[in-house]
Amino acid sequence: xxxxxxxxxxxxxxxKSETVxxxxxxxxxxxxxxxxxxxxxxxxxxLAVAALLAVACYLPFQLVPFHVFQLTMVLVxxxxxxxxxxLVGHAGQISLGHGAFFxxxxxxxxxMIDRWDAPHLATLPVAAAAAFALGLAFGLPAxxxxxxxxxxxxxxxxxxxxxxxxxxxxxxxxxxxxxxxxPAPPAWTGLAEDQWLYFxxxxxxxxxxxxxxxxxxxxVGRALHAVRDDxxxxxxxxxxLSFHKTLAFAWSAxxxxxxxxxYTWVIGFVSPDSFSVTLSITLLAGIVVGGLGSLAGxxxxxxxxxxxxxxxxxxxxxxxxxxxxxxxxxVMYVAPAGLAGLAARLARSTMRILRKG
Amino acid sequence: xxxxRDLTVRFGGITALDGVGFSVRRGEMVGLIGPNxxxxxxxxxxxxxxxxxxxxxxxxxxxxxxxxxxxxIAAAGIARTFQNLGxxxxxxxxxxxxxxxxxxxxxxxLAASLRLPRVRREEARLRAEADGLLDRLALAAVAxxxxxxxxxxxxxxxxxxxxxxxxxxxxxxxxxxxxxNSAEVGEFAGTLRAVREEFDVTVVVVEHHMGFVMGTCDRxxxxxxxxxxxxxxxxxxxxxxxxxxxxxxxxx
Numbered sequence: 001x002x003x004x005x006x007x008x009x010x011x012x013x014x015x016k017s018e019t020v021x022x023x024x025x026x027x028x029x030x031x032x033x034x035x036x037x038x039x040x041x042x043x044x045x046x047l048a049v050a051a052l053l054a055v056a057c058y059l060p061f062q063l064v065p066f067h068v069f070q071l072t073m074v075l076v077x078x079x080x081x082x083x084x085x086x087l088v089g090h091a092g093q094i095s096l097g098h099g100a101f102f103x104x105x106x107x108x109x110x111x112m113i114d115r116w117d118a119p120h121l122a123t124l125p126v127a128a129a130a131a132f133a134l135g136l137a138f139g140l141p142a143x144x145x146x147x148x149x150x151x152x153x154x155x156x157x158x159x160x161x162x163x164x165x166x167x168x169x170x171x172x173x174x175x176x177x178x179x180x181x182x183p184a185p186p187a188w189t190g191l192a193e194d195q196w197l198y199f200x201x202x203x204x205x206x207x208x209x210x211x212x213x214x215x216x217x218x219x220v221g222r223a224l225h226a227v228r229d230d231x232x233x234x235x236x237x238x239x240x241l242s243f244h245k246t247l248a249f250a251w252s253a254x255x256x257x258x259x260x261x262x263y264t265w266v267i268g269f270v271s272p273d274s275f276s277v278t279l280s281i282t283l284l285a286g287i288v289v290g291g292l293g294s295l296a297g298x299x300x301x302x303x304x305x306x307x308x309x310x311x312x313x314x315x316x317x318x319x320x321x322x323x324x325x326x327x328x329x330x331v332m333y334v335a336p337a338g339l340a341g342l343a344a345r346l347a348r349s350t351m352r353i354l355r356k357g
Numbered sequence: 358x359x360x361x362r363d364l365t366v367r368f369g370g371i372t373a374l375d376g377v378g379f380s381v382r383r384g385e386m387v388g389l390i391g392p393n394x395x396x397x398x399x400x401x402x403x404x405x406x407x408x409x410x411x412x413x414x415x416x417x418x419x420x421x422x423x424x425x426x427x428x429x430i431a432a433a434g435i436a437r438t439f440q441n442l443g444x445x446x447x448x449x450x451x452x453x454x455x456x457x458x459x460x461x462x463x464x465x466x467l468a469a470s471l472r473l474p475r476v477r478r479e480e481a482r483l484r485a486e487a488d489g490l491l492d493r494l495a496l497a498a499v500a501x502x503x504x505x506x507x508x509x510x511x512x513x514x515x516x517x518x519x520x521x522x523x524x525x526x527x528x529x530x531x532x533x534x535x536x537x538n539s540a541e542v543g544e545f546a547g548t549l550r551a552v553r554e555e556f557d558v559t560v561v562v563v564e565h566h567m568g569f570v571m572g573t574c575d576r577x578x579x580x581x582x583x584x585x586x587x588x589x590x591x592x593x594x595x596x597x598x599x600x601x602x603x604x605x606x607x608x609x
Contacts, residue, residue, distance in 0.1 A: 211470040218469035218476060219455070219462040219483075225448050226456045233443030236405050237523065238431030238460030247466050293447075 037354055044347070056202055065194040069266070070306060072194070075201040076263050078302030079208050081287045083255025085301075086212060088284070089292035090221065091248035092228025093142055094150055097157035099279030101131045101253040103165070103270075105260025110178045110270040111171060120183035124204070124261040131257020132250050139249025143242040158280040165272040177271025180264065197266050204262050208255055213295060215251070224248055282309075289331050291340025300339040304331075358383045358559055359404075359422075359527060364413035366399055366583075373399040375583035376413070381527075386553060386560040388574035388591070390567075392603055395580040397563040398440055401529050404561075405430050405437050417527070432460040436525035438516040440532045440563075446505035450496055450515050453504050454487045457522030490518045493555075494548065510541045514548070521556055530562040534569050542566060546573050571595065579603070 040047065060068045084098050108127035112118040118126075141153050165172045172178070185196030215221050223244050226234035235241055264270055282305055290301025312323030335342035359381040366374040374396045381387050389397050402408045404415065406427040415422040417433065425433055436457070445453055462483060464476040491497045494514045499507060504515060513533060520528055533549070534542045546569055553560060564570050570577060570591065577594040579587040581603040587594050594600055 214472040214476075215466065215470040218472075218480060219459060219464045220466055220469045222448070222452050222456050223459055225452065226445050226459075229445035229447055230443055232407065233439065233445065234456070235427050236407070236430065236437055236443070237456050237519070238428055239456070240428045251466060251470075 040354075041351060044351075053206075060195045060198045065192065068194045068198050072198045072201045072266050073263075074299075074302040074306045075198075075205045076259050076266060076302075077283070077286065077305045078298045079201075079205050079262065080256045080259035080283060081290060081298035081301040081305070082205075082208055082212050083252040083259070084283055084287045085290075085292065085294075085298050086215070086224075086255065087248050087252035088287060089294070089297065090216060090228065091224040091245065091252075093245060093248065094147070094284075095154040095249075095252070095280075096151050096277075096284060097138075097154035097161075097280050098252070098256050098283050099275050099277070099281075100157045100161045101135060101256035102260040102263070102279065102283070103161055103275035104131045104134055104253075105257030106264045106270050106275070107165065107172060107260075108257070109261040109264040110180055113180045113264075114173075114178050115171075120265050121200075123264075124258060127261040128254045128258040131260070132254035135250040135253025135257075136246060138253070139246035142245050142249050155277070155280070158277045162272045162276055165275070172272070173270075175272060177269060177274075179269050182268045183265050200265060201262050204258060208258060209295070212255070216295075220244070285328055289328060289338055291338030291343075294338070294340035294344075296343060297338055297340040300343070304339070358385075358418060359561070360414075360416040361400075361404075362414045362416075364400070364403060364415065365411045366396075366403060366408060367411050372583050374403070374410075377580065377583065377585050378413075379578045379585060379588060381559060381561055383526075383559055384557070385576060386562065386574050388570040388577040389561060389563045389580065390565070390570055390577060390594070390600075391580035391586075394582075395603075396583040397580055398531060399583075400580070401437060401531055401563060404529060405435065431523050431525075434524075434526035435529065436520035436523045436527075437529035438513075438520050438531055438533060440535065442512055442516060444504040444512060444516060444519070447503055449501050449503055450507070451484075451487055451491065451500040453515055454490060454518045454522045455483060457519035458483050458487065458524075460523060487518075487522055490522055493552075494518045510537050510545075513537065513545065517548070517552070521552065521558075524556075525558055528558045528560045530560065530564075532564055533562060534564060534566050542569055545569075549573060567595075 059071060063071070080098065080102050083101070084095065087093050087095055087098075105127040108130045109120075109123040112123045112126060113120065138154070138157060142150055145153060166175050168174075182193060182197065183200065185191045185193055189196060189199075191199065216224075223234065223239045226237065226239055227241060227244055231241055286301035286305035287297060288301075289304050290299070291297030308327055309320060309324055312320040312327065315323045331339065335345075337344075361380065362378045364374050364377045365372065377396070377400065379387075389400065391397055399408065403410050404422065406423070406425060410423055417435070422433075445456065448456070462479050464479055468476050488497070488500070491500050494517065496511070496514055496518060499511060504512065507515070513536075517530075517533070520530075530549075534545050537545060549560070550573060552558070562570070562574065574591055577587075577589065577591050578585060579594055579597070579600045581599075586599045586603060587597040589597070
């Protein structure tokens with residue numbers, strides 16, 4: 001997805017040299033196919049996204065509600081991972097506490113609905129803003145801390161959150177959590193509840209992906225990459241390290257908060273134990289496995305976070321953790337750049353075969 | 358344009374710079390030479406506020422440079438390259454150059470994520486300029502390539518392009534031809550002379566390659582053990598007994 005325009009030049013020249021080398025007998029059919037391959041190559045990023053969106057809109061009408069629910073959760077995790085990716089993959093910082101920002105979004109939405117009967121959709125911006133503010137506050141230590149020290153501080157956020165949620169029982173419902181109604185699909189859509197939730201999650205995912213893409217393709221995205229690659233050089237270029245690190249933290253938290261908000265819509269229930277440290281670590285594992293610093297990474301990571309734990313449960317009920325861990329190791333061994341890196345490698349070799357064929 | 362006076366920098370017990378003073382006039386190209394450990398890079402780090410001066414003053418265009426925060430150096434019109442390359446390895450060559458123009462853009466997080474029209478316009482303008490620079494330095498062919506994995510000579514040019522993208526008035530080059538072969542050195546010297554004219558920059562260059570320094574610089578300052586031991590035209594400095602002693606050792 002690194003922009004089709006940049007890669008378009010190289011395949012075209014390869015194509016040209018090939019037609020020069022071949023005898024003329026290949027004829028117009030080969031020329032037409034060449035043009036098609038060229039068009040596909042030049043717009044492959046856009047085509048892939050369009051195809052993916054088409055499939056995403058078609059799927060909920062074909063699957064049973066449980067599978068639609070699973071896909072909805074994939075989208076929810078993808079949005080959270082998009083935020084985490086911004087911080088870890090693009091700005092080069094680490095967070096072992098992103099589950100906490102997710103929880104803030106989830107609880108924010110739950111409390112707003114529980115106490116004030118707020119309409120579901122209106123809770124998302126508020127929950128995201130709350131996560132943003134918290135991310136800004138916790139982004140400040142990120143300015144001074146590096147690597148393992150930062151990991152430890154962010155881990156602390158995740159650790160103290162669960163007892164905190166249990167402590168303020170009157171607001172959070174304590175260990176019992178809060179049970180809420182789900183948003184009802186408007187009559188004009190004709191959708192079932194699970195489908196409506198799915199499309200809400202899809203809409204949030206598309207909007208957040210567009211926001212992240214805009215951010216990364218701009219001066220700000222380049223500044224984040226510069227901070228990740230070489231802080232000292234970035235500062236000489238005029239990049240304010242503290243500003244960019246803190247805001248990367250805040251934006252990252254905001255996406256996680258938005259994901260948490262959608263999570264509450266979808267599940268209709270929040271409890272402290274859903275947001276333990278394990279969630280934070282699973283999210284981090286998800287984005288590393290999905291592919292750090294790539295736009296497809298969060299989606300692949302979302303699939304991983306959603307399906308791998310249940311698959312490992314199926315493989316061996318006694319030790320799902322072991323299977324989960326082994327799968328992470330296996331993926332990192334086969335695809336050191338994550339699933340997105342693997343997918344890009346496969347796409348490249350497919351293109352090569354297409355051009356030759 | 359640049360006036361360094363009595364600049365002293367200490368790291369623990371080591372005095373890296375000991376009361377160094379020199380000045381650079383607008384449009385000049387000044388060479389900074391001296392044996393390893395003479396304090397040349399430390400001086401550069403001071404000028405870009407990467408390390409703090411113990412005492413002394415640095416005035417740049419009449420203002421106190423030591424009071425400028427590190428991230429504002431670029432906006433003040435000072436750009437530098439690094440001794441062992443300070444490129445961003447995972448970014449493309451074009452993006453590296455665009456980071457050099459960071460301080461000339463204004464898009465913030467919110468505006469950028471929404472891709473507002475003014476952000477698109479700014480982006481298009483900076484991109485066109487960066488592509489012009491890449492063309493000028495014969496880097497257009499590698500524009501989309503990540504910086505990691507390109508030949509050293511190419512990377513040196515990328516760094517120069519990145520420094521120029523910030524439209525500097527003062528350009529600090531830290532060993533720009535270190536590690537290049539003699540043909541590349543000649544080429545780089547030619548490029549630098551042309552660029553100096555074209556972009557109207559004042560240049561201070563740290564370099565060990567004497568042929569390069571003698572051939573391109575108007576004036577040379579020689580440091581040894583943190584002190585200035587000679588200053589003058591390349592010819593004068595080359596004949597200076599102190600300089601010969603610093604490089605070759607004293608005659609017995």
